Amino acid sequence: MIIGRCGDYESVSIFAADLVGRAISKKPHGVFGFATGSTPEGLYKLLVARYQHGEISFDQMTTINLDEYVGLPPGHEQSYAAFMQQHLFGQVNIRPESIHFPEAGPDPSEFDEFIRNAGGIDLQILGIGANGHIGFNEPGSSFHSRTRVVSLAESTIRDNARFFDSPDDVPREAVTMGIRTIMNARKIVLLASGAGKADAVARCLRGPQTEEVPGSCLQAHPNVTVILDHAAASKLNDKN
């Protein structure tokens, strides 16, 4: 595992954009896994700028998103499809048919099959929840889990209430790639910023590997780069 330590959120975004931009240039027809949330917004802004400057192109890639709320009306502004459209997909030359989100149909795990048939995820971007979740794999999620519908943890509902008019409006369920689905990605890039993530980062990277801390599975992945700002790294208690 490589841990990149940056001073602040902006440097995290630049570090991540360099890494992801290089991966896109190297394999423009690759399969790229995107995440939503506040953390990757800066990264997406920089990727859009690089596209506008002609440095990278999205027209050959396949994209896979980590998760989506269940129960929001199509096109709802807080849906993750709308988020991606606003922050990245709507601003670059991505082909609409190459955009894929997990779906809460009769068998959500068909998404895993789809990913496999697409060649597997080359690079998966991840954020992390304050409770250690990755995607919407909340504490207690099996390390063997595949794409499925899950109930959101109370802490996640509270954390995400900031995007809705009231906590009551936050969906209670989501469909998420499973831990195993994520772990099958060839490369994982995890971003975290701010003191609110420091505990989760320390537990995921340095604590025991346990399903109570979903992100701790990443310790077993052969190719992970973690990009942290000073505050998010503040509880790691080491120098590497």
Ligand code: PGA
């Ligand atoms: P955030 O969410 O980027 O909005 O902090 C991350 C997550 O919950 O995975």
